Amino acid sequence: MNEYQEIREKAYAANMQLPKLGLVLFTFGNASAADREKKVFAIKPSGVPYEDLSAENMVIVDFDGNTVEGNLRPSSDTKTHAVLYKHWEDIGGIVHTHSTYGTAWAQSLKPIPVYGTTHADHTTAAVPCAPPMSDEKIKGNYEYETGFQIIDHLTEQGLSYTDVEMILVGNHAPFTWGKTADKAVYNSAVVEELAKMAFLTEQIRNDVRPMKDALIQKHYERKHGVDSYYGQ
Amino acid sequence: MNEYQEIREKAYAANMQLPKLGLVLFTFGNASAADREKKVFAIKPSGVPYEDLSAENMVIVDFDGNTVEGNLRPSSDTKTHAVLYKHWEDIGGIVHTHSTYGTAWAQSLKPIPVYGTTHADHTTAAVPCAPPMSDEKIKGNYEYETGFQIIDHLTEQGLSYTDVEMILVGNHAPFTWGKTADKAVYNSAVVEELAKMAFLTEQIRNDVRPMKDALIQKHYERKHGVDSYYGQ
Amino acid sequence: MNEYQEIREKAYAANMQLPKLGLVLFTFGNASAADREKKVFAIKPSGVPYEDLSAENMVIVDFDGNTVEGNLRPSSDTKTHAVLYKHWEDIGGIVHTHSTYGTAWAQSLKPIPVYGTTHADHTTAAVPCAPPMSDEKIKGNYEYETGFQIIDHLTEQGLSYTDVEMILVGNHAPFTWGKTADKAVYNSAVVEELAKMAFLTEQIRNDVRPMKDALIQKHYERKHGVDSYYGQ
Amino acid sequence: MNEYQEIREKAYAANMQLPKLGLVLFTFGNASAADREKKVFAIKPSGVPYEDLSAENMVIVDFDGNTVEGNLRPSSDTKTHAVLYKHWEDIGGIVHTHSTYGTAWAQSLKPIPVYGTTHADHTTAAVPCAPPMSDEKIKGNYEYETGFQIIDHLTEQGLSYTDVEMILVGNHAPFTWGKTADKAVYNSAVVEELAKMAFLTEQIRNDVRPMKDALIQKHYERKHGVDSYYGQ
Secondary structure, rough: OOOOHHHHHHHHHHHHHHHHOOOOOOOOOOEEEOOOOOOEEHHHHOOOHHHHHOOOOOOOEEEEOOEEEEEOOOOHHHHHHHHHHOOOOOOOOOEEEHHHHHHHHHHHHHOOOOOOOHHHHHOOOOEEOOOOOOOOHHOHHHHHHHHHHHHHHHOOOOOOOOOOEEEEEEOOEEEEEEOOOHHHHHHHHHHHHHHHHHHHHHHHOOOOOOHHHHHHHHHHHHHHOOOOOOOO | OOOHOOOOOHHHHHHHHHOOOOOOOOOOOEEEEEEEEOEEEOOOOOOOOOOOOOOOOOOOEEOOOOEEEEEEEOOOHHHHHHHHHHHOOOOOEEEOOOOOOHHHHOOOOOOOOOOOHHHHHHOOEEEEEEEEOOOOHHHHHHHHHHHHHHHHHHOOOOOOOOOOOOEEOOOOOOEEEEOOOHHHHHHHHHHHHHHHHHHHHHHHHOOOOOOOOOHHHHHHHHHOOOOOOOOO | OOOOOOHHHHHHHHHHHHOOOOOOOOOOEEEEEEOOOOOOEEEEEEOHHHHHOOOOOOEEEEOOEEEEEOOOOOOOOOHHHHHHHHHHOOEEEEEEEHHHHHHHHHHHHEOOOOOOOOHHOOOOOEEEEEEEOOOOEEEEHHHHHHHHHHHHHHHHOOOOOOOOOOOEEEEEEEEEEOOOOOHHHHHHHHHHHHHHHHHHHHOOOOOOOOHHHHHHHHHHHHOOOOOOOOOO | OOHHHHHHHHHHHHHHHHOOOOOOOOOEEEEEEEEOOOOEEEOOOOOOOOHHHOOOOOHHHHHHEEEEEEEOOOOOOOOHHHHHHHHOOOEEEEEEEEEEHHHHHHOOOOOOOOOOOHOOOOOOOEEEOOOOOOHHHOOOOOOHHHHHHHHHHHOOOOOOOOOEEEEEEEEOEEEEEEEHHHHHHHHHHHHHHHHHHHHHHHEEEOOOOOOHHHHHOOOOOOOOOOOOOOOO
């Protein structure tokens, strides 16, 4: 058995969830799964239709973005994944999609406010929106810089990547992550739903305010706190 | 046969309808079915994916919220169900979802006005929106208080739970109920559709007014009045 | 073979198209097919779920709204169908749905303007919206009066039922008709699509104007004029 | 084997993709595939439902719009296809749909601005919107003139048909093209998604500005430039 078989399978399964969840059109998305000990991750090959994917054609890449194994070119966003894996020790999966509502918020350069408990069940913060980079960085090592743009924006907002597992990259689209590739996929569906609900909420009431803090804390804590009582 | 088999089956069937009707993402919802004589209800276990549900893993809970039978932890919203069953003698089922449009209205803290006959076919009142609770209640016995928040808001609005089988909990999402779990599921699909139609109506015409009272009464009566002539 | 078998089959097939086309939730719609020689029509029984329908349980009703054959109660909107069949000699089918976007326009009491060729391919007029009836008529023979409300509003607008095969009943929802029940179903899907496109158009540009007349006439004529060249 | 079998198959496959991608209601769309050597194209017959299509009933038409082979009348938009094939030497396929969001933008007479990388991955320009034609042209050889309207508007905007493979025809709907019929279908799904994202973006933020040029160029170049690194 291939020494990377486990992350190949995980990355393949995660990628295949994206069209099923209605999060990607054609090849507009990619998921990866990391092996933290070997310091590599398996990622979707670039531009290959989902119906042609297999665990075998996932590309194995190290945390500096170098291909370790595989005949296909990895996703064009590979360096962004590599930067996040390298700097965030506790994540095991990353997903990037151009899901419709999440992308619309990213295009509007606005964070998604915490309007309800659906949001607070996942994070106490607005889903942050990293601003577009300088022209210099865009023209430089673009995907690599995108990784740092994500990391830096979280830091500037005083947020931890373990507390907020989703971000909008301004003018681009959402990136999500998590302990596992499955969790990152879950987060990408969640951010799309939060984006749609927040859009509708602002349309229904243009003077809407974020939810009160006590309710934000309550819902986050019941699912993630030390005394959480959600799930088994 | 298990003495709770009937409500287990009903609760299971009701829960499984929610993803089919497009009302839940992942595990964002729960349905329960009550046995009014035994004063217990069967409810979805917390955080278990719909594909792993069975009649057998429904949790049996009494009207004070204590687990009577079952190895899994019941839905985190169980106490809200318990309070409603305890205080409303004529209901046999409760459903809670975070359906998209209903949740957006709840997040906007606005009741859904009666704009058309689709609404009046189900109730003569705007779908009420209970305000968020005080911080004290939120930090206290939250889900239990949510039940009272629902009951109290209906009372304040002069509404009966037999006339209005649906409510929005502000900043949270819809709760629905009915004589049976099936009817509660039906009501959860109805409130989502009413929420979508009302959203669109206000977008099409920002000075729209609720429908005239004669038409509201007519449609409600033809379906629910003593001389109703809808259905068989 | 039952003497009404042909219209039973047609009405059944038409009704079954409605959920497939996404035009009805639960039982919120009904289709009928007429036998103009026998002066009767077959219509959906009231409140029966689509999965329980069959050609056999369609109800046969005459043009005055009296049940001629069938053990089930006909649709609560039967008298509206009867009035239209009685007064419009050239129609063979009628459909009523509460489709989401069409109903939202009806709730806004606004006709759907001709914003594009998709609309003009079907009619040169805005889809009319009949105003709500007087309280007296609502409290009287409501469904019967709804038929006249439709007929009278078309007349007031200077429109012929052969040129405009769809209408919104204010605060209620769309009714459509046509030479056949199939055509009426087709028209009910068309009015929903026109309603959605017009809603979006006004959102994208709040000062949008109806399409120029030459283009309206061209598209209508190429499909319906004496020199039409659409179709086979 | 029929000498046009290859383009028959391609046109058939392209047409069948349209309902699968949710881009057409009933028969509101058509796709064609060209044989540039024989100077003919295969196109959908007019008004024939998708379920009745086959490679065999595609109609073969020359670049002047004359039917070369086939018993059915070709799509009513055939002359528009013919004009584009005749004047644009590098295209092998054309698709026309009335997809919902693209049509709404066409009805609003507004080009779709470049709000994000999803757009820039496909073109650096706003999706152009050709204005409605003069009444004279509409009343004249309408579909033929529509072809020239498309060509002329691209030219006026300083755009090349190889750089921008999609356009909105004002008050009508999108047309797309490409090296192959498959690529034209792909572009028709892309323009619908761009239209939806741009609509939402403007709703979320009414003072939104197009994306900065460096980012537009970067995304276009990484997919289409001489040093592109997207795909295999």
